[in-house]
Amino acid sequence: MTNWLSPAEWDALSLSLTVAFWATLLSLPPGIAVALALARGRFFGRQVLNGLVHLPLILPPVVTGYVLLILFGRRGPVGSLLEDWFGIVLAFRWTGAVLAAAVMAFPLMVRAIRLAIEAVDPKLEQAASTLGANRLWTFTFVTLPLILPGIIAGAILAFAKAMGEFGATITFVSNIPGETQTLPSAIYAFLQVPGGDASAARLALVSVTVAIVALAVSEVVASRVARKIAGR
Amino acid sequence: MTIEIAIRHRFAAFEVVIDFAAPGGVTALFGRSGAGKTTVVNAVAGLFRPAHGRIVVGGETLMDTEARLFVPTHRRRVGYVFQDARLFPHLTVRQNLVFGRWFRGGGARTADFDRIVDLLGIEMLLERRPGTLSGGERQRVAIGRALLSEPRLLLMDEPLAALDEARKAEILPYIERLRDTFDMPILYVSHAVEEVARLATTIVALNDGRVARQGSAGQVLADPDAFPMLGRQEAGSILTATVARHDTGDGLTELAFSGGRLTTPLIDAAPGTHLRVRIRARDIILALKPPEATSALNILPAVVQRLGRTEGPIVDIAIRCGEEDLLARITRRSLERLALRPGTPCYAILKSIAVARRDVGIFETRHD
Numbered sequence: 001m002t003n004w005l006s007p008a009e010w011d012a013l014s015l016s017l018t019v020a021f022w023a024t025l026l027s028l029p030p031g032i033a034v035a036l037a038l039a040r041g042r043f044f045g046r047q048v049l050n051g052l053v054h055l056p057l058i059l060p061p062v063v064t065g066y067v068l069l070i071l072f073g074r075r076g077p078v079g080s081l082l083e084d085w086f087g088i089v090l091a092f093r094w095t096g097a098v099l100a101a102a103v104m105a106f107p108l109m110v111r112a113i114r115l116a117i118e119a120v121d122p123k124l125e126q127a128a129s130t131l132g133a134n135r136l137w138t139f140t141f142v143t144l145p146l147i148l149p150g151i152i153a154g155a156i157l158a159f160a161k162a163m164g165e166f167g168a169t170i171t172f173v174s175n176i177p178g179e180t181q182t183l184p185s186a187i188y189a190f191l192q193v194p195g196g197d198a199s200a201a202r203l204a205l206v207s208v209t210v211a212i213v214a215l216a217v218s219e220v221v222a223s224r225v226a227r228k229i230a231g232r
Numbered sequence: 233m234t235i236e237i238a239i240r241h242r243f244a245a246f247e248v249v250i251d252f253a254a255p256g257g258v259t260a261l262f263g264r265s266g267a268g269k270t271t272v273v274n275a276v277a278g279l280f281r282p283a284h285g286r287i288v289v290g291g292e293t294l295m296d297t298e299a300r301l302f303v304p305t306h307r308r309r310v311g312y313v314f315q316d317a318r319l320f321p322h323l324t325v326r327q328n329l330v331f332g333r334w335f336r337g338g339g340a341r342t343a344d345f346d347r348i349v350d351l352l353g354i355e356m357l358l359e360r361r362p363g364t365l366s367g368g369e370r371q372r373v374a375i376g377r378a379l380l381s382e383p384r385l386l387l388m389d390e391p392l393a394a395l396d397e398a399r400k401a402e403i404l405p406y407i408e409r410l411r412d413t414f415d416m417p418i419l420y421v422s423h424a425v426e427e428v429a430r431l432a433t434t435i436v437a438l439n440d441g442r443v444a445r446q447g448s449a450g451q452v453l454a455d456p457d458a459f460p461m462l463g464r465q466e467a468g469s470i471l472t473a474t475v476a477r478h479d480t481g482d483g484l485t486e487l488a489f490s491g492g493r494l495t496t497p498l499i500d501a502a503p504g505t506h507l508r509v510r511i512r513a514r515d516i517i518l519a520l521k522p523p524e525a526t527s528a529l530n531i532l533p534a535v536v537q538r539l540g541r542t543e544g545p546i547v548d549i550a551i552r553c554g555e556e557d558l559l560a561r562i563t564r565r566s567l568e569r570l571a572l573r574p575g576t577p578c579y580a581i582l583k584s585i586a587v588a589r590r591d592v593g594i595f596e597t598r599h600d
Contacts, residue, residue, distance in 0.1 A: 130279075133306055137334070
């Protein structure tokens with residue numbers, strides 16, 4: 001059943017799924033934290049943080065990839081520290097593709113979660129505090145369950161974005177088959193060589209399928225959760 | 233268990249300067265909207281931080297700006313019943329009820345859970361979700377949730393205001409039972425004299441951010457000068473009485489109190505039950521001699537205590553009937569014609585049907 005995709009195509013698909021999975025998972029905790037800070041925080045520099053988070057959404061992806069290369073390249077200020085201290089290399093590795101995808105998907109995730117947090121009635125959190133729950137417990141038992149649909153929506157959106165991320169990824173980690181060649185990079189590469197049209201078409205079909213399945217799953221899960229927290 | 237509250241805070245539009253102490257039982261914070269009632273309860277709960285003040289409940293200081301002490305809400309152990317219930321929509325009724333127990337070291341015991349669920353009549357609702365409950369049911373669950381967090385003090389901010397008359401009538405008896413069975417002070421915010429008359433042991437009347445009057449419910453409600461603040465139309469006092477006997481044939485109940493007997497429409501309570509009956513000032517007629525051949529069933533001997541301020545054609549008069557202080561509203565012309573003065577003996581005449589079901593509250597004697 002595996003022969004309808006070539007090994008190179010399989011590599012691209014599985015790499016894309018892996019990259020998107022890790023990009024989504026790793027950006028969830030900071031995504032929730034940043035969404036909370038933006039929705040509820042009243043601190044100096046909130047607008048700066050807001051702008052910073054949204055930057056990848058409005059910059060050309062190539063520029064984002066370039067900035068990542070400058071910062072996280074082996075000789076970049078962050079990249080060299082990561083390599084010296086933890087032995088982590090991002091440039092031209094699949095881990096770098098994860099970073100690029102996460103950065104590009106981050107604003108979408110934060111927006112979805114932030115909207116959900118802003119929809120939570122702070123009066124419910126007050127009620128929890130009168131019942132003896134400190135802020136952490138209140139967040140865990142009241143806020144978090146109530147924003148779960150937003151978190152799911154944000155995660156699916158981020159996953160879909162990560163699957164399709166191309167510009168920042170190819171700039172930061174290039175297009176190395178088996179290492180950094182994700183679906184979009186592979187489609188692009190196949191289109192550059194004679195006779196690659198069929199491969200590109202198959203991968204395009206796969207991309208569409210993955211996107212539709214992700215959307216359907218998110219709709220089902222979100223509506224189920226929403227019904228539960230609506231209290232009926 | 234006493235509550236001492238002294239707070240001072242300047243808002244943009246007005247300033248709140250409130251200072252009072254209340255014994256246990258139900259202390260009603262009474263006043264128009266914007267009088268500062270909710271500010272007070274929120275300060276007690278720690279949801280609002282006044283610029284200056286001190287709040288002590290049962291000997292424990294919850295806030296003292298001079299000592300720079302501010303106990304955060306979750307450590308104050310105050311139960312709060314909000315006007316809008318605020319049940320957690322994602323949890324079942326049972327999970328809502330035990331929510332506070334998770335944070336208070338085991339919290340309420342199972343026996344308490346069963347007792348409170350029983351008292352509030354919510355055992356049928358336990359597995360349901362808040363979205364499927366009626367307003368009255370939601371409010372009962374909210375009361376249970378607050379009680380089960382083992383508070384030292386219960387705050388109730390207009391818990392009935394969002395409900396219609398039928399729902400109010402459904403919940404009032406539960407709050408009465410609460411008052412009579414738990415030895416827990418209740419701070420009850422309301423702008424409805426009816427509720428206050430049925431529930432309060434102490435009344436603190438607020439007006440424009442100040443304490444306008446405070447005292448026992450009987451005193452304040454029977455004070456002819458308090459009513460401009462409490463609401464002119466609703467003026468009326470409370471009388472404590474015991475069910476003496478029922479006359480089911482005529483559909484009447486006879487109550488015994490220190491000033492004699494009071495006949496009312498049939499009340500659903502066993503003989504011997506203690507009741508609080510609210511009698512509106514405008515329903516009482518005063519006479520110097522007992523009238524003969526009248527349709528009114530209640531003719532009670534009384535003595536004029538004090539004349540209130542006159543306002544337009546009317547004047548409120550405090551009279552004493554046995555040991556009960558009542559309020560009668562008559563015209564100035566009648567006052568002059570009868571030449572009523574403090575000390576004048578008179579008769580208070582009251583139609584039985586002037587006492588409505590919602591004016592009668594059960595008031596069990598406490599065993600403490």
